[in-house]
Amino acid sequence: MARSRTEAPPPRRRYAKRLLPADRREQLLDTALKIVATAGFTEVTIAAVAEHGGVTRPVVYDSFGNRDELLAALIERETSRMRAAVGRALLAEPESGTETREVLLAALTRFLCDVRTMPDTWRLVYFPIDGVPPLLRDHIRKARNEFRLPLRNLLGDWLAECPAAEQVDLDVFVEIVQGCLQTLARRVLDDPEHFAPRRIIAAIELLLGDSP
Template sequence: MAQVKRGAVTPARRRYAKRLQPADRREQLLDAALHIVAESGFADVSIAAVAERGGVTRPVVYDSFGSRDELLADLVERETTRMREAVLRAMSEVDGSIESGADPRDVLAAALVRFLAEVRAMPETWRLVYFPLSGVPSTLRERVEQAHDEPRGPLHRVLGAWLTGRPDADEVDLDVLVQLIQGLIQTAARLVLDEPDRFDVDRILAPFELVLFQES
């Protein structure tokens, strides 16, 4: 038997990626791509960058995604689906609360609290929508922009209920009001994403209610 010379350096074993089921591997690689997008934008996403971030080789990435475009399309599909589900959870009680006669101001405030909690829970996902990211492929830009408008339907209903019976209701364009409030909500989300420790829910909610819901 050959003897190892004293003092000889034993080559380090190459580390191999943990074997995962195909679906789990796809999720892992999509997570790696999401981290890259959140940090530096779509332009920096490549098969090589995702492989390095995921701790695998490029052939492993190609086993899951045929191209960079396919990977990005699947990433946007996954994240916009997550956003849509989060908005549905945040707005889930809006219609029932309005029908039961709850004050629309309380309904909207509660929905805002739930929505900001969803944003805090998935910051990298929401950065795709609320922060300007370089290199968004033109074929995906429409999908990303649509995610901005997910709350519009529930907002239209709750603000319409709020205007009902107000003496100045005829002077207010509901569509304009919805877009203005949607802009305030998006600004609140950006504050939470940018400085979550500084901007808690109470700090955001107080001026929001003051600006929107002054007593008539």
């Protein structure tokens, strides 16, 4: 049946914008991360990533052979981002003459700012997410172990400058600080306006008191 002259033509099918393979891969991983953050790992499927990413399933399969490969790539990317963030916080070279107290505060500020700018990434660590794969737990455990030593060194330097801290067990102190960091990160993710990094740092400065 012929279409009348006044009848509107059918809408054209929308096609995904052409991207370089590496860019398309990153876009699909971003889409998968959003699904994880809102619905959990169990909801990440090739079909769901295609739908939410505005592409067809063959486009997703061009980048990832299957769901397991996609999730493995996502976990690898996000744990690499976490390592980079912790590295920026703990391994940055301080300026000559900077007091250890100021180095600690600067490290904490960098860490909390990274948490705030990458909330979906850090939710993988600090909040229970449905269907967390064992691979993610393994990556997170390894990342924590990698950066326990620089954190221990930094805290050890600070304790060495505090005459009143002679009886403090460094390993116990590291455990306490790590627990505090996890709590603060959760607060930043839960209520980023009320628990803005600058407000947290102002409170911690008061707790630390004056430099020894």
